[in-house]
Amino acid sequence: MEEVWRLGEAPGRAVLDGLNTRTERIRAYTTIMTILHRLNDKGLLKRRRQGKSDFYVATFSREEYADARAAAQVDALVEEWGELAFVHFAKQMATLDPHRRQQLSRLARRA
Numbered sequence: 001m002e003e004v005w006r007l008g009e010a011p012g013r014a015v016l017d018g019l020n021t022r023t024e025r026i027r028a029y030t031t032i033m034t035i036l037h038r039l040n041d042k043g044l045l046k047r048r049r050q051g052k053s054d055f056y057v058a059t060f061s062r063e064e065y066a067d068a069r070a071a072a073q074v075d076a077l078v079e080e081w082g083e084l085a086f087v088h089f090a091k092q093m094a095t096l097d098p099h100r101r102q103q104l105s106r107l108a109r110r111a
Contacts (some may be wrong), residue, residue: 001056001065004045009057012036 003018004010005083010018016032036056039045044065045056060068093101 001039001044004056004058005062009048009055011053013053015056036053 003015007014007018012033013029014026015036016029019032020026033054036047038047040047040056044059046059048055048057058065058075072086093104096104
């Protein structure tokens with residue numbers, strides 16, 4: 001996802017090349033294409049065919065994706081642990097300095 005966000009809309013080959021320039025471990029084209037197809041199937045990428053090439057673009061910004069993942073994780077914690085999860089969230093909030101707590105409260109009201 002990071003490489004697609006960095007490139008914007010890009011063909012699979014460009015994603016592969018971008019990933020391979022930043023690592024010692026070279027990834028195979030088929031591996032990257034499999035991952036891109038799976039991300040498309042999950043709705044995280046949108047695929048557009050142009051000639052023989054598939055171009056991919058993220059359906060969510062980094063911020064939107066982070067927000068959705070955080071919400072899903074919190075929902076899962078609350079579903080599994082119930083009130084105990086809220087107790088630990090409250091304990092964590094209590095350790096924050098007042099200014100940071102105030103910032104988070106404002107953010108929560110806007111969400």
